[in-house]
Amino acid sequence: MFMPLQSRYSFRQRNRMKGIFPILLFLSIWPAGAFGQVAVIANPSVPVDTITNNELLDFYSRDIRLWNNNKPVTVFDLKPKGEVKEAFYAFLGKSTSRMKSIWMKKMLSGEGDPPAALNSEEDMLNKVSLTPGAIGFVQLKLVTQSVKVLAVIESK
Amino acid sequence: MKWFKPVTFCLILFSINNVHAQIEESPIKIFGYFQNSLQHWTAFEDIREHNSFSLQQLNFFLQKDLGRNWTALVNFEFLNNFSSSRQWGDANLEEAWLRYRLNEKFNIKLGLQIPIFNNLNEINNRTPLLPYIIRPLVYETSFGEFFPVEEFVPARAFAQIYGFLPIGKFKFDYAVFLGNSPNISINNYSSDESPNEQSGIDTTTTFLVGGRTGIRYGELKLGVSATHEKINHFMYIAQYIGRNPSELKEVPAIRLGGDFSYGFGNFWFESEFILVDIKTGIPELDLNLEFYYATLGYYWTEKLFIYGSYWITESHITILFTDEDFKEDEGILIPNFGIAYNLTDRIRMKAHYSKVKSNDTIRLILPNRITKKEDNFSVYALAISVFF
Numbered sequence: 001m002f003m004p005l006q007s008r009y010s011f012r013q014r015n016r017m018k019g020i021f022p023i024l025l026f027l028s029i030w031p032a033g034a035f036g037q038v039a040v041i042a043n044p045s046v047p048v049d050t051i052t053n054n055e056l057l058d059f060y061s062r063d064i065r066l067w068n069n070n071k072p073v074t075v076f077d078l079k080p081k082g083e084v085k086e087a088f089y090a091f092l093g094k095s096t097s098r099m100k101s102i103w104m105k106k107m108l109s110g111e112g113d114p115p116a117a118l119n120s121e122e123d124m125l126n127k128v129s130l131t132p133g134a135i136g137f138v139q140l141k142l143v144t145q146s147v148k149v150l151a152v153i154e155s156k
Numbered sequence: 157m158k159w160f161k162p163v164t165f166c167l168i169l170f171s172i173n174n175v176h177a178q179i180e181e182s183p184i185k186i187f188g189y190f191q192n193s194l195q196h197w198t199a200f201e202d203i204r205e206h207n208s209f210s211l212q213q214l215n216f217f218l219q220k221d222l223g224r225n226w227t228a229l230v231n232f233e234f235l236n237n238f239s240s241s242r243q244w245g246d247a248n249l250e251e252a253w254l255r256y257r258l259n260e261k262f263n264i265k266l267g268l269q270i271p272i273f274n275n276l277n278e279i280n281n282r283t284p285l286l287p288y289i290i291r292p293l294v295y296e297t298s299f300g301e302f303f304p305v306e307e308f309v310p311a312r313a314f315a316q317i318y319g320f321l322p323i324g325k326f327k328f329d330y331a332v333f334l335g336n337s338p339n340i341s342i343n344n345y346s347s348d349e350s351p352n353e354q355s356g357i358d359t360t361t362t363f364l365v366g367g368r369t370g371i372r373y374g375e376l377k378l379g380v381s382a383t384h385e386k387i388n389h390f391m392y393i394a395q396y397i398g399r400n401p402s403e404l405k406e407v408p409a410i411r412l413g414g415d416f417s418y419g420f421g422n423f424w425f426e427s428e429f430i431l432v433d434i435k436t437g438i439p440e441l442d443l444n445l446e447f448y449y450a451t452l453g454y455y456w457t458e459k460l461f462i463y464g465s466y467w468i469t470e471s472h473i474t475i476l477f478t479d480e481d482f483k484e485d486e487g488i489l490i491p492n493f494g495i496a497y498n499l500t501d502r503i504r505m506k507a508h509y510s511k512v513k514s515n516d517t518i519r520l521i522l523p524n525r526i527t528k529k530e531d532n533f534s535v536y537a538l539a540i541s542v543f544f
Contacts, residue, residue, distance in 0.1 A: 054325055064260050064322070072224070093374070097458040100501055101285070104543065108189070108282045110219055110229040110255070 037140040038087045040151040041125065045071070045132045051150040057092045059135060061102050062112040067133060075115040076127055076136040084121065088137040091153045182221050190214040191283040193539035200512070200533035211237050212298050212539070213283055215250070227255045233281060235298050246300070250281065261319045271313035272331035272368050273381045274428045275415035280309075287496035289508035289537040292449040292467050293488065294430060308430050308447055310335065310366055310383050310411070325373060332367040337385040337409075360406060362386040368413075375419035383411040387434065390441060397440040397476065404441075409434045424453040424461075440476040445469075459499075465492040481521035489513045504541040510534065 040051060047069045058064040059073050067073055078085045081096070089096050103114035118124045121138040128136040129146035143149055191212045199205045214234045221227050230252045236245035253267035272278050279285055280295035290296055294308035305311070313335035320327045336358040362385070370379020386406040394401040410433045417426035427450035434443040446469070453463035467490040474483045494508040516529040 058322070063320070063327070066259055070259075095458055097498070104501075105279060105282070105285055107187070108217075108285060108543075109279060110217075110227060110251075110253075113185075 038084050038091075038137055038153040039140040039143050039149045040088075040091075040135065040137050040153070041128050041143060041147040042136075042150050043128055043130075043132055043134045044146075044148050046135070046148065046150075047071075048150065049148070051135075053091050053093065053151075056135070056151075057094070060092060060099065060115065062106050062114075065112070071133045074131050074134040076124055076131075076134060077115040077117040078121065078124060078137070079117040079119050084137065084139055087153055091151075185219040186217070187219070187544060188214065188216040189282070189284045189541065189543040191289070191539050191541040193289050193537050195289075196536040198533045198535075200531050212289075213281065214238075215281065215283075222254075225257050227257070229253055229255075233297075235300075259319075261321055263317070263319050265316045265318070267314065269313055269316060269333075271310050271316055271333040271335065271366060272318055273310050273366060273383065273411075274368070274379070274413040274430065275377065275417055275426060276428065277309050284502075284504055284541045284543040287453065287461050287463055287494055287506065288465070288492070289494070289506050289539040290492075290510060290535065292428075292447075292451075292465070293469050293490065294447045307445060308411070308432060310364060310385075312336070313364065313366070320372070327372040329368065329370045329372060329379060331369075333365075335364040335366075337362055337364050337387060360386060360388070362406060366411070370415070375417075377418070378416045379414070381411070381413035381415070385409050390436065393441075393475075397438075399438060399440070403438065404436065407434060407436050422455040424451075424455070424463075426451050440474075442472075442474040444472045446471075459497055461496045463492075463494055463496075465494070466490070467492070476521070483519045483521075484516065486516045487514065502543045504543075506537075506539040506541060508535075508537045508539070510537075 040056065042048075042051075047067050055064075060075050062075075065073050085096060089099055092099075094102075100114075106112045107114060116127075118127060118136075121142055124136040124138050125142060125144065125147060128134045129144075135150070137153075140149075140152060191214075192210070193212050194207070194209050196207045197203070197205065212235070216232045216234075218230045219227065220229075231250040233248045233250040234245065235248070238245035238247050240247070249268065251267075251269050253265050253269045255263060255265045257263045270278050270281075276292065276295050280291060281297055290299075293299070293303065294305055296303065297305060299305065310333075313333040315335075316331060316333035318329075318331035318333075320329045337360065364383060364385040366381065366383030366385075368379050368381040370377065385408075387409050388405050388407065390404040390407060391401045394404050412431045412433075413428065415426070415428045417424075419425075428448070430445075430447040432445035434445075436442060447467075449465065449467040451463050451465035453461055455461055467488075469488040469490075471486045472484070473486075475481070490510050490512050492508065492510045494506065497505045499505055512531075512533050512535065514531045518527045518529075519525075520527070
């Protein structure tokens with residue numbers, strides 16, 4: 001079947017584009033979704049420079065609420081679901097839903113409130129830098145000198 | 157006077173808000189939960205098959221942090237479609253306590269509270285936390301009208317010290333508590349009346365004393381619990397067994413409990429036992445109670461939990477009356493299956509099936525005769541549990 005040259009060209013291009021499009025789509029989405037590394041950040045006032053996942057779990061499960069200098073620990077959570085949040089709680093060995101049930105149990109027993117959930121990583125960075133004794137988590141590439149990095153979670 | 161209770165309640169709430177406004181303390185937290193259910197019971201004994209909607213339970217909390225180390229909490233509980241005008245259900249002041257938290261190792265809680273005993277006691281009435289619609293029998297407070305829940309578990313204490321010692325990845329839990337001996341506060345005891353007048357005041361010099369110690373390691377938790385108290389609700393039968401009521405005035409009752417729970421992958425297992433030994437010290441009267449439960453569950457997804465659970469309750473009673481001696485062994489076996497689905501973080505849908513098998517064996521000593529009674533029935537239930 002004959003077609004005008006331009007049309008044939010467009011047809012080939014369109015066919016080629018059909019193959020390229022998913023790749024372009026993947027490439028355009030992947031860098032935005034890929035978080036690289038997640039940093040466990042803290043207010044510069046905290047009396048430690050490193051932290052283990054067990055210590056973090058104790059703080060986030062609200063079992064332990066004081067630093068070793070007896071100052072209160074404030075923990076922050078991220079509201080939006082995403083890879084950063086999942087990677088952080090996977091580092092603690094818990095799913096986000098398991099953490100929620102731990103917090104609900106604490107709350108209903110009068111043993112403590114869940115951490116404040118912030119809207120974005122920028123908010124997290126800001127809150128942690130301004131709140132004495134605070135801990136949070138953001139992508140490593142977003143970290144500024146206003147906070148201390150206690151641990152880096154490698155992406156999987 | 158029907159208007160009195162709601163108006164008083166509103167006035168209290170209003171005054172709380174005013175106090176808050178005046179002294180500018182951290183805000184009072186108001187939260188709670190309720191569970192509505194639809195249950196279908198097949199026929200048993202002389203009760204015919206029936207369906208019923210029910211507001212099984214509503215709990216309402218007021219909590220306030222009174223400073224860095226001090227917290228106060230009040231918990232109101234309403235059971236079984238509570239209505240004072242229709243005389244339905246129960247309304248209870250479950251908790252009203254003040255806690256001082258030094259750190260994770262040392263907390264002291266003063267005031268009316270549910271003591272730590274085994275794994276479930278402290279949270280047994282927190283319906284959003286539990287996948288069950290009907291809780292393991294000794295924890296099902298909505299059955300309190302016909303099942304002796306408080307014989308099995310300590311329902312309230314007034315002072316408790318608790319905490320945990322972290323050693324490496326292990327946490328060693330401890331709790332010791334003090335309270336009134338339940339059912340002992342009878343105002344007007346007379347030998348020919350059953351004890352039906354209670355004041356809430358313990359009229360003895362004894363206390364309920366108890367505690368729990370245990371270990372946690374990751375998702376593993378295990379512990380042992382015990383209580384000691386003195387009860388006097390056998391006094392009224394003293395005359396029937398030819399005894400002086402004072403001999404049954406302070407009868408020691410000892411509870412022993414054990415709990416084990418473990419999460420592995422998507423599976424969750426938990427179990428408990430409770431043994432109650434009432435030491436009357438006289439051969440004519442003996443009572444022992446036993447309770448066991450085990451639940452194996454699986455998180456199908458993060459939101460969907462399915463489980464199977466088995467509960468066993470046994471009571472062994474010996475009453476050697478002068479003219480009607482008998483020994484009674486009663487058992488209730490309940491296999492259960494259920495699903496719990498978290499629609500949102502605050503809404504949990506539940507479905508639950510229980511097959512109840514009860515057997516009651518009475519051995520009359522003279523004449524030597526054994527009577528056996530068995531019953532089987534099923535309970536199908538749907539519920540929605542909401543945390544607000």
